[in-house]
Amino acid sequence: MKKILLFLALIFLSVLQLAWPGFLYFFSCKPNLLLVFAVSLVFFMDFKTAFVFAVLAGLLKDLFLPGNFGLNTIFFGGWSYLIFRLSTQISTDNEYVRLFTVLAVVFLNNLLFGLIILNSGSSVYPGIFFRNLIIPSLYSVVLSPWIFKLIKKLS
Numbered sequence: 001m002k003k004i005l006l007f008l009a010l011i012f013l014s015v016l017q018l019a020w021p022g023f024l025y026f027f028s029c030k031p032n033l034l035l036v037f038a039v040s041l042v043f044f045m046d047f048k049t050a051f052v053f054a055v056l057a058g059l060l061k062d063l064f065l066p067g068n069f070g071l072n073t074i075f076f077g078g079w080s081y082l083i084f085r086l087s088t089q090i091s092t093d094n095e096y097v098r099l100f101t102v103l104a105v106v107f108l109n110n111l112l113f114g115l116i117i118l119n120s121g122s123s124v125y126p127g128i129f130f131r132n133l134i135i136p137s138l139y140s141v142v143l144s145p146w147i148f149k150l151i152k153k154l155s
Contacts, residue, residue, distance in 0.1 A: 002154060002155065003049070005154050006041075006045075006049070006053055006151075006154055007053075007056075009037070009150060009151075009154060010034075010037065010053060010056060010057055010060065013033045013034055013037050013057075013147070014034060014057075014060045014061070014064065016033060017030075017032075017033045017034055017061070017065075018064055018065070026135060026139055027131060027135050029131065029132065029135040029136045029139060030136065030139065031136060031139040031140040031142075031143050032106055032109070032110075032136055032140045033140070033143065033147065034057040034058070034060065034061050034072075034076070035057070035076065035079070035105065035106055035109055035140065036102055036106070036140050036143065036144045036147050037053075037057055037147055037151070038050070038053065038054035038057045038058070038076045038079060038080055039079060039080070039083060039101065039102050039105050039144075040098075040102075040144065040147050040148050040151045041053050041054060041080065041151060042054075042080050042083040042084050042087065043083075043087070043092050043098055043148070043151070044148075044151045044152050044155040045151070045155055047080075047084045050080050050084070051077060051080050051081065051084075054076040054077055054079070054080035055073055055076060055077045055080075057072075057076055058072040058073035058074070058075060058076030058077060059072070059073045061076075067113070068116060071113070071116070075109055075112065079105050079109065083101060083105065086101070095145075095148075098144075098148065099141055099144060099145075102140060102141050102144045103137060103138075103140075103141045106136065106137045106140045106141070107133065107134075107137040110132060110133045110136055110137055111133055114129055114132060114133055
């Protein structure tokens with residue numbers, strides 16, 4: 001039953017990611033809800049479930065959002081594995097540790113995608129690059145406590 005509810009939460013967050021309300025855009029940026037979902041699963045679920053749903057979240061993001069197909073699937077699975085390994089080394093029971101982990105993961109994910117875009121030959125102004133690096137990361141961290149509560153309730 002938990003897995004069905006997690007799948008429904010994944011579908012809901014995917015639809016919300018796709019149809020983010022226009023009045024909630026902040027400097028033409030929106031949060032990465034699916035990545036926050038994948039990260040929060042590692043905190044509250046067992047690793048197998050978290051990994052499978054992280055890969056599913058990455059696959060849904062790859063299917064419905066433009067970009068390099070397959071990278072989100074690989075990155076989301078990789079982030080969940082790395083956070084699982086990190087959680088064996090440090091305690092992730094503190095809310096601030098979770099928020100900082102989300103910030104680090106979303107920031108690094110945006111940085112990697114930005115570098116991939118630059119490496120593909122596209123020209124991006126430095127101001128736009130840094131805007132797309134910083135604002136969605138902070139926006140995701142601001143919304144992550146609600147996703148934490150959702151996942152905690154479902155676990």
